Amino acid sequence: MTNRHDSTAEPPPGPGEPPAVPLEFAAFCELHRPRYLSYARVWLPDQTEAAGAVQQAFAEIAVHWRELLGSSNPTAHAWQILRGTVSDHTRQAGPPARPHHPADDDLAILHYVVGLAAPEIADVIGTDTASVAGRLRRTMLREASGW
Incomplete structure (x- = not known):
């Protein structure tokens, strides 16, 4: 008997390859990245820095992804991670262009x-x-x- 789950499974990543991203996390990033980036650009006018802050936030969200999915409101927790990351980048950039x-x-x-x-x-x-x-x-x- 053939196990069809095994035939469609992707092989594990090889040495030096990044681990596979869960599909639901990839969808979450795809949905929220443009909005998160627009928000970050308000606080961090340098586009590279804004994109870096959003990428850092997504990396933090990825670390806690399973925990977030088990929470009552994963999106709210992810938003708080983004806000905190953008706030940290704003403080690191020197005197804020606008108050927090x-x-x-x-x-x-x-x-x-x-x-x-x-x-x-x-x-x-x-x-x-x-x-x-x-x-x-x-x-x-x-x-x-x-x-």
Whole structure:
């Protein structure tokens, strides 16, 4: 009897070859990389540094991938890793071009600067659309009260 699972399995990586990336992790990266990069470019205007920060965040996410998948909200945990990595790169780059913003201000950045709608933001940060819409309203009201 032939085991069809063995016939379609890929061989293990050879010496010097990178290990195979889980399909779900590759899909996660494909989905989130453009949005993560757009966010990083707001904080790190140098495109190479922004791309490096996103790559570093994905490397950290990869290290914790199985653990993240077992959590209640993998996307939210991955977003926190990205935020932390970008923040670290911002501090290393010297005096920030803009002051560090709280998490709700990041939503405003994703909406007004990156151009994402509330459902897309919810998808990126791992929350629901209603929460994003409410937090965006609060941020806008807080900013308007300072005018």
